[in-house]
Amino acid sequence: MERLRRHLAAGSMIVIGLFAIVAFGLGSRTGHGAKAAFGFDYLGKSSIHLPDLTVPAGPAAIGLGALCVTFGVLRLARPALQTWAIAGFLACLVAAFLTWGTAGQSLAFTGLLNATLLAAVPLVLGSLCGLLCERSGIINVAIEGQFLVGACASAYVGSVSGSLWAGLIAGCLAGALLGALLAVFANRYLVGQVVLGVVLNVFAAGLTGFLYERLLQADPNHRNKALTFADIRIPGLASLPVVGPVLFDQNIIFYLAVLLIAAVQIGLFHTRWGLRTRAVGEHPTAAETVGIRVLATRYRNVIMAGLISGLGGVWMTLGSGAPFGKDMAAGQGFIALAALIFGRWSPLGSLSAALLFGFAQGISISLQPLNTPVPTAFLSMTPYLATIFAVAGLVGHVRAPAAEGIPYVKA
Amino acid sequence: MTKGTGGGSLELRGITKRFGSLVANDGIDLEVRPGEIHCLLGENGAGKSTLMNILYGLYEPDEGQLLIDDEPLVVRGPRDAIAAGIGMVHQHFMLIPVFTVLENIMLGEERTRRGGLLDHARARRDVLDISRKYGLEVDPDAVVGGLPVGVQQRVEIVKALIRNARVLILDEPTAVLTPQETEELFTVMRALREAGHSIVFITHKLKEVKAIADRITVIRRGAVVGTADPSDSEAELAALMVGRDVRLTVDKPPAAAGAEPVFEVRNLTVLDESGRAVLDDVSFDIRPGEILGVAGVQGNGQTELAEAILGLRTATGTITLDGARLSGRTPRQVLGGGVGFIPEDRGHDALVESASVAENLVLDLYRDAPFGRHGSIDVKAVQDNAEQRVAEFDIRTTSVHAAVGTLSGGNQQKVVVAREMSRPLRLLVAAQPTRGVDVGAMAFIHERIVAERALGRPILIISTELDEIFALADRIAVMFRGKIVGIVPPETSRERIGLLMAGAHE
Numbered sequence: 018m019e020r021l022r023r024h025l026a027a028g029s030m031i032v033i034g035l036f037a038i039v040a041f042g043l044g045s046r047t048g049h050g051a052k053a054a055f056g057f058d059y060l061g062k063s064s065i066h067l068p069d070l071t072v073p074a075g076p077a078a079i080g081l082g083a084l085c086v087t088f089g090v091l092r093l094a095r096p097a098l099q100t101w102a103i104a105g106f107l108a109c110l111v112a113a114f115l116t117w118g119t120a121g122q123s124l125a126f127t128g129l130l131n132a133t134l135l136a137a138v139p140l141v142l143g144s145l146c147g148l149l150c151e152r153s154g155i156i157n158v159a160i161e162g163q164f165l166v167g168a169c170a171s172a173y174v175g176s177v178s179g180s181l182w183a184g185l186i187a188g189c190l191a192g193a194l195l196g197a198l199l200a201v202f203a204n205r206y207l208v209g210q211v212v213l214g215v216v217l218n219v220f221a222a223g224l225t226g227f228l229y230e231r232l233l234q235a236d237p238n239h240r241n242k243a244l245t246f247a248d249i250r251i252p253g254l255a256s257l258p259v260v261g262p263v264l265f266d267q268n269i270i271f272y273l274a275v276l277l278i279a280a281v282q283i284g285l286f287h288t289r290w291g292l293r294t295r296a297v298g299e300h301p302t303a304a305e306t307v308g309i310r311v312l313a314t315r316y317r318n319v320i321m322a323g324l325i326s327g328l329g330g331v332w333m334t335l336g337s338g339a340p341f342g343k344d345m346a347a348g349q350g351f352i353a354l355a356a357l358i359f360g361r362w363s364p365l366g367s368l369s370a371a372l373l374f375g376f377a378q379g380i381s382i383s384l385q386p387l388n389t390p391v392p393t394a395f396l397s398m399t400p401y402l403a404t405i406f407a408v409a410g411l412v413g414h415v416r417a418p419a420a421e422g423i424p425y426v427k428a
Numbered sequence: 429m430t431k432g433t434g435g436g437s438l439e440l441r442g443i444t445k446r447f448g449s450l451v452a453n454d455g456i457d458l459e460v461r462p463g464e465i466h467c468l469l470g471e472n473g474a475g476k477s478t479l480m481n482i483l484y485g486l487y488e489p490d491e492g493q494l495l496i497d498d499e500p501l502v503v504r505g506p507r508d509a510i511a512a513g514i515g516m517v518h519q520h521f522m523l524i525p526v527f528t529v530l531e532n533i534m535l536g537e538e539r540t541r542r543g544g545l546l547d548h549a550r551a552r553r554d555v556l557d558i559s560r561k562y563g564l565e566v567d568p569d570a571v572v573g574g575l576p577v578g579v580q581q582r583v584e585i586v587k588a589l590i591r592n593a594r595v596l597i598l599d600e601p602t603a604v605l606t607p608q609e610t611e612e613l614f615t616v617m618r619a620l621r622e623a624g625h626s627i628v629f630i631t632h633k634l635k636e637v638k639a640i641a642d643r644i645t646v647i648r649r650g651a652v653v654g655t656a657d658p659s660d661s662e663a664e665l666a667a668l669m670v671g672r673d674v675r676l677t678v679d680k681p682p683a684a685a686g687a688e689p690v691f692e693v694r695n696l697t698v699l700d701e702s703g704r705a706v707l708d709d710v711s712f713d714i715r716p717g718e719i720l721g722v723a724g725v726q727g728n729g730q731t732e733l734a735e736a737i738l739g740l741r742t743a744t745g746t747i748t749l750d751g752a753r754l755s756g757r758t759p760r761q762v763l764g765g766g767v768g769f770i771p772e773d774r775g776h777d778a779l780v781e782s783a784s785v786a787e788n789l790v791l792d793l794y795r796d797a798p799f800g801r802h803g804s805i806d807v808k809a810v811q812d813n814a815e816q817r818v819a820e821f822d823i824r825t826t827s828v829h830a831a832v833g834t835l836s837g838g839n840q841q842k843v844v845v846a847r848e849m850s851r852p853l854r855l856l857v858a859a860q861p862t863r864g865v866d867v868g869a870m871a872f873i874h875e876r877i878v879a880e881r882a883l884g885r886p887i888l889i890i891s892t893e894l895d896e897i898f899a900l901a902d903r904i905a906v907m908f909r910g911k912i913v914g915i916v917p918p919e920t921s922r923e924r925i926g927l928l929m930a931g932a933h934e
Contacts, residue, residue: 287545289538296524296535303522306486307536307587308507419526 027093030106034085037110041117042079046390053077053116054123057259067258074120081113115380118389129376129383131263136382137368137375138274138336139164142329143353144360144367145281146192149322151362152285153315154298154420155203158214160326161350162221163192167330169225172341173233175334176242184244185270185331192327193320195221200319204312207424222344229343237340245338246270270328270336277325282364294318298418301425311425329353348401362418377403436496436513436594436626437462438483443492445478452478454651455492460595465617465627467641467658469634469669472864473837475650476630477519480597484516485509496595510536515593517584519600525573529566530555533587558589562619577725578609585616596620597628602636606725607894607926614640632669633895634662670867678874681882683902689713691855691886696745696755698732698910707732707743708910714855714886719877721901721918722890725929729910730890731772734859737888738762738769749855763792766854770844770861772890778844781833785825786814788832789847813850821846822872838869845873849880856880859890874900894922 041047053074057067088106092099115124143160150157170191175184199217202208233241246268255265285291293314296304301311329349334341352374359373360366381396389396438460445453452475460466470476481487483494485503494501496512503509509516523532530548533555539547552568559566564582572580581601588596598617602610617627617640631637637644637658644656646668654668667673691714698707707729714720724730736743739759747755754762763769771777779788790799790810798809814828823842825835832840841862848856858877862870877900881887891897897904898918905915906928914928 283545289540289544289546292531292535292538292546296527299526300522300524303524304535306484306506306516306518306522308505308510309536416526 023093023096027089030089030092030102031086033110034082034087034089034106036082037085037113038079038082041113042075042082044117047074047078047117047120051075051121053119053121055119055126056123057127058125069123070126072116074116078113078116078120081109081116084109085113111376111380115384118384118387118391122387124383124387127259127263129379130259132379132382133372133376134263134267134271135337135375136378137371138271139329139332139349140353140356140371140374141274141278141368142325142332143350144357144371145277145364146196146322146326146329147354147357148281148285148362148364148367149294149318149325150196150199151357151421152298152418153294153318154301154418154423154425155200155315155319156210156214156422157196157199157319157322158211158351158354159195159199159217159221160329160353161346161348162214162218163195163323163326164330164333164346164350165221165225165344166191166195167327168333168345169228169233169330169341170327171331172241172244172334173228175244176240181244181246181335184335185328188331188335189324189327192325192330193323196319196323196326197316199323200316203319203424204315207426210422210424218350225341226343229341233341241340243338243340244335246335268336270332273328274332277328278364278368285364295418298420301420305427311427315425326350326353352401358417374403437498438514438595438626438628439495439498440479440483441493441495443479443482443489443494445475445482445487445489451650453482453489454649456647456650456652458645458652460626460628461643462594462626463621463624464642465621465629465640467637467644468628468630468647469632469637469644469656469665470630470647471632471669471866473866474647474669476647477599478650479647480516480599480628480630483509483597484514510591510593513592513594514597515588515591515595516597517581517588517599517601519603521577521580521584523572523580523583525571527572528568529570529572529575529583530568532572532583533568533590537591554590555586558586562589562616562623564589564616577604577727578606578612581605581613582616593625595626595628597630599630600632601629602631602633603892604726606929607922608930610636634665634669635895637665638662666867672868678871678878678899680878680900683715683718687715687717689715689886690750691888692746692748693737694746694748696733696736696743696747698729698736698741698743706910707736710745710907710910710912712905712912712915714888716886717881717884718902719881719887719889719900720915721897721904722888722907722912723894723897723904723925723929724892724907726892728907730859730892730907732910733907734769734771734857734888734890737857738767766852768848768851768853768856768858770841770848770856770858772859772863774840774844775833779832779840782831784814784829785818785823785832785835785843786810786828788843789814789817789850791847793847793851817843817846817850821876836866838865841865841873842869845876849876853880853885856885856887857890858888860892861889862891862893862896894925898922 051074052071054069054071056069085106088102088109092102143164146160146163147157167188171184171188174187175181195217199213202213203210248266248268251265255261285294293304293309296309297311297314305311333339333345356367356370356374359370360368377399381399384396385393440456440458443453443456444451456479468476478487482489483503485505485508494503501512503512530551534551539550541547555566555568558564564586566579566582566586572583601613605613620627629640641658644658646653646656648669648671656665656668693713694711696707696710697705700706710733712720722730722733732741735741737747739757739762743755745755746753749765754765775781780791787810790813794800794805799806811828817823818825818828821842823846824839832843861877862873865873877887889897889900901918903915904918904920904925905912906925907913908929908931913931916925
């Protein structure tokens with residue numbers, strides 16, 4: 018069984034590698050000595066200038082494709098190195114694809130990096146929200162809905178009050194309010210949590226859609242403005258080549274997200290709160306017998322989590338300079354959930370997963386202007402495709418918190 | 429109050445707890461003196477655990493009062509109980525399997541450094557202090573889920589002591605232990621008593637009561653029926669516990685020797701989901717009219733053995749009964765081939781609790797005559813059968829139409845036994861046949877099993893109760909980590925079998 022799985026996985030890696038050689042290396046796009054150029058200056062912001070990296074597209078793609086095949090063979094021959102083989106395979110495949118897409122033109126690599134990070138921000142915030150809930154034993158599939166109410170509230174309050182901070186706070190509170198609904202129905206009325214989450218999503222979509230048409234769009238110039246937090250440039254660090262402008266010249270929500278990752282990672286594994294949260298999510302009865310209040314812990318975590326996913330909603334409006342739009346979360350809440358599972362319920366794992374999914378989105382954005390033969394719609398689909406493959410194929414056996422989704426009823 | 433040093437005295441006055449119409453505790457009085465091991469003796473379902481859960485704040489009593497050190501105490505939750513110096517080791521451990529020993533012990537009582545970070549170093553020091561003081565050896569960094577139950581129990585005790593428990597409640601602590609581990613536990617209990625702790629030891633095992641108790645309180649059907657002295661005989665204790673004289677031994681004629689084995693198991697292996705052998709190359713045989721008892725600490729492959737024989741689990745190896753191959757067959761074929769099966773978890777695997785006694789008595793027979801007729805069920809035949817079985821097996825129920833779930837544990841088990849023995853058997857597999865059953869029903873079930881033996885059936889008994897194995901078995905097979913580590917005659921000493929249960933090889 019295990020052997021068959023290994024053979025199938027390695028076999029498909031080799032076949033895909035061969036396909037990459039033929040399609041990306043030997044096609045007409047990369048023929049005739051076409052060159053692919055990758056730029057490392059981002060909007061000229063970096064003070065140290067790096068030259069473009071220019072490679073002959075055909076030979077480079079063939080080489081990368083051959084590397085893919087090699088990693089497939091490695092996967093077959095050395096099962097112990099499987100993780101490295103898969104990672105190397107994916108990296109080379111993506112590089113081959115990018116080389117092919119860029120052939121005859123130039124791609125701003127730093128721009129791609131930036132798009133990746135910006136796309137990852139709501140995913141990270143969403144999966145941190147899911148993490149706080151699920152580690153305490155409550156399944157939250159309403160992240161999508163929390164994004165929507167957060168985005169809607171922040172756009173309206175920000176526009177009407179004229180204060181971005183008021184908008185930010187309103188967005189977070191809106192997310193927390195939806196979280197509180199989830200917590201009450203799950204803890205007090207013992208409603209099935211997945212069904213409950215789906216219902217809350219539908220509710221949030223309906224409510225924000227209604228408000229959008231009747232309230233926000235009734236006077237968009239005063240009630241739904243395109244506002245944005247200004248970028249904050251961190252002196253010194255922002256001048257670093259490549260990573261400087263991408264990591265150290267962003268707006269406040271970006272930095273808040275980074276801080277939250279660190280805070281949750283440390284909090285979960287090194288503080289009393291984290292120990293108790295994990296205990297409640299694993300074995301609530303045991304937690305109860307050492308005097309921990311199980312339901313209070315769950316309420317607190319779910320509501321705090323709501324604040325974080327609300328911030329994810331704020332990112333979509335005030336963080337990105339966009340007015341609120343109907344259904345603007347566009348499934349990101351669900352991808353965040355996938356990032357949580359793919360990241361094995363740990364903050365750093367979720368961050369890696371969010372970056373991977375963000376990269377898939379970044380590619381689809383960066384390649385659109387390059388006129389690749391791949392249809393735009395297909396490119397837009399790649400993040401979701403990546404999600405499915407990641408969750409179904411690569412995750413393998415992960416262990417969710419043991420008491421997840423089971424309502425706690427005191428004896 | 430001198431926390432952590434002196435022992436606590438504990439008094440319960442008129443504790444009453446009702447669940448609906450059921451009175452689980454009926455005006456219970458109990459007094460535990462400082463520095464004594466007080467045994468609470470009672471059958472399964474007598475209300476011992478309910479009482480202790482009240483004491484620990486998990487249930488609220490309907491009436492009555494608790495006093496600790498002669499001060500009235502109101503316990504609204506475990507937090508209050510812990511603060512009052514009461515510690516509890518639950519029958520089902522309250523440990524988090526994915527946490528380390530240290531994390532489990534410090535949970536709820538966390539030591540922290542500046543900035544709110546957990547102070548692992550200090551917690552480790554505290555744990556090792558207690559561990560040294562009472563001889564409770566634990567590795568603070570081991571993950572609890574991978575530890576043997578005996579060690580997990582030690583962790584539970586450390587957990588209570590680190591919270592300065594002066595009164596320690598041990599709920600059926602020996603149920604999961606080998607005889608040697610039980611001895612070790614008793615040593616620890618004596619050390620705790622020396623240090624002035626009071627211990628409430630809940631059990632239904634008479635031998636252990638006599639070995640360790642200073643004083644004994646017996647409860648039956650939710651009420652205190654008397655106190656006893658450890659020097660009283662086992663028969664006296666049993667009579668007090670059950671309410672009438674009971675026979676503790678099973679009359680069993682000597683085994684008929686010489687016949688060829690009719691039930692053979694060869695190289696039976698079962699893998700779990702992760703590919704680990706939970707049943708590892710097990711071989712044995714049983715002659716007609718012979719009872720093979722499988723002893724072992726719970727979770728050493730006994731469940732898998734029974735399920736593999738019944739065809740409930742995929743297994744490699746061969747099983748033959750009367751020369752015909754049994755392995756690779758579906759459970760329905762196996763049962764149809766004359767195998768009677770009493771599963772270890774009757775509520776889960778043997779009975780449909782919401783269905784009536786009559787329906788449960790034909791759960792595996794309804795398809796064929798006389799109960800099944802052209803795809804419909806002959807209600808009259810089912811009812812006649814039920815009335816006959818209820819009389820024959822002395823099943824106490826208000827009606828054959830009552831839901832099985834409303835019967836007592838002992839009577840539920842009699843329903844299972846009656847069903848499995850109501851058709852001609854060629855093999856009986858009984859796993860934990862008397863778990864959670866009162867002494868009266870236990871004697872009855874044992875008699876029925878011996879009666880099957882007299883009819884010349886091969887019988888496989890799987891039990892974690894050594895007393896049961898000694899009472900019934902003609903040969904004893906001991907299981908450890910999925911293997912049979914030895915097959916020994918029933919005259920073998922308890923100690924020897926205890927060593928085998930802990931993995932010592934023949």
